[in-house]
Amino acid sequence: MKRFLRTNIKYIFSLLIFFLLGISLGLFLSFLQQNSFNNNLAQLNNTVSHNDDYFLNKNISSLIPTIPPHVNLSDFYKTYGKRLLGDKNIEIISREEWGVDENICQHEQCSLQEYDVSNTFSDEENQKALLIENNYLKNFKQYDNTFLQTKIQSNNVLYYYLPVEEIVIHHTAGQFTTNYNDSIKELQKIYYLHHVKRGWEDIGYHYLIDGAGRIFEGNRGGKYAVGIHTYYHNNGTLSIALMGDFRPGHDEMSEPMKQSLIKLIQYLIKEYHLDISANKFYLKKPDLSGREWTPNIIKGHQELDVIRNIPTSCPGIEPQTLRNIIYPYLFQNNKINLK
Numbered sequence: 001m002k003r004f005l006r007t008n009i010k011y012i013f014s015l016l017i018f019f020l021l022g023i024s025l026g027l028f029l030s031f032l033q034q035n036s037f038n039n040n041l042a043q044l045n046n047t048v049s050h051n052d053d054y055f056l057n058k059n060i061s062s063l064i065p066t067i068p069p070h071v072n073l074s075d076f077y078k079t080y081g082k083r084l085l086g087d088k089n090i091e092i093i094s095r096e097e098w099g100v101d102e103n104i105c106q107h108e109q110c111s112l113q114e115y116d117v118s119n120t121f122s123d124e125e126n127q128k129a130l131l132i133e134n135n136y137l138k139n140f141k142q143y144d145n146t147f148l149q150t151k152i153q154s155n156n157v158l159y160y161y162l163p164v165e166e167i168v169i170h171h172t173a174g175q176f177t178t179n180y181n182d183s184i185k186e187l188q189k190i191y192y193l194h195h196v197k198r199g200w201e202d203i204g205y206h207y208l209i210d211g212a213g214r215i216f217e218g219n220r221g222g223k224y225a226v227g228i229h230t231y232y233h234n235n236g237t238l239s240i241a242l243m244g245d246f247r248p249g250h251d252e253m254s255e256p257m258k259q260s261l262i263k264l265i266q267y268l269i270k271e272y273h274l275d276i277s278a279n280k281f282y283l284k285k286p287d288l289s290g291r292e293w294t295p296n297i298i299k300g301h302q303e304l305d306v307i308r309n310i311p312t313s314c315p316g317i318e319p320q321t322l323r324n325i326i327y328p329y330l331f332q333n334n335k336i337n338l339k
């Protein structure tokens with residue numbers, strides 16, 4: 001035994017050190033996580049003290065462990081509904097500027113064939129949809145109801161508001177336009193498709209970017225408004241649509257479009273006070289069976305679509321390719337200059 005100890009003492013010692021290091025790392029990580037939760041709790045208490053009546057019945061404390069630490073709840077309660085139309089670094093063309101025309105397709109020939117107009121599921125897809133619905137009811141409905149706010153905006157539409165957790169990128173699968181007037185016409189068609197054809201209250205996306213890098217306001221509800229863009233993942237997500245069809249062999253993202261996408265995401269993260277310093281995010285799983293830690297705060301629509309047999313190709317370009325373009329500017333404090 002003594003001999004064994006003498007000859008193996010180095011190994012035993014190293015193992016012990018590794019073991020202790022492992023435990024310390026684990027404790028440190030859980031401390032960090034707890035710290036974030038405590039920050040959120042502090043924010044929440046701040047809010048609760050101003051809205052005691054509202055929160056008395058809501059029992060938020062039981063939800064604390066499931067609130068993603070990067071989400072800023074006090075910003076949510078203070079600013080939901082406020083419109084974000086850019087600052088000195090970024091220009092966003094407002095809805096008033098691009099002017100909604102609900103009758104566009106009655107006096108213009110509108111071909112909507114290029115868009116995915118059908119909203120119907122096959123039997124198998126219906127089964128999956130049912131599963132998602134059940135998962136939502138079981139895991140997230142109460143959570144969402146706890147935070148849900150509503151507001152009627154000046155366009156007389158009632159909007160719903162929830163804290164934002166992640167950003168979903170889409171493509172419109174329509175025309176890739178660089179000319180201003182062509183882009184406006186394209187926006188009108190998308191609005192017509194969403195509002196008139198599908199009967200949604202508003203255009204589904206929060207922001208749209210054309211081939212020349214122009215950024216347009218979509219949904220008119222302002223900060224934290226729930227859009228309509230990803231089945232069962234509209235709650236807690238912000239959507240940006242790239243105008244065009246970016247599947248392989250179709251349109252290609254232009255440089256100004258890429259730059260505007262990066263600038264818009266930087267701007268939104270700043271305005272929503274999302275804490276991205278950890279580079280790990282506690283997000284809903286695509287099938288809503290719970291939450292997971294992931295570095296992917298930016299998602300492609302296809303990554304959250306677990307229903308369709310042929311998964312949606314949206315946003316055409318691979319989501320990981322998109323993240324490779326965007327992430328160096330988000331996580332290394334790189335700033336880019338547009339124009």
Ligand SMILES: [Zn+2]
Nearest residue numbers: 170171301314
């Ligand atoms: Zn999409």
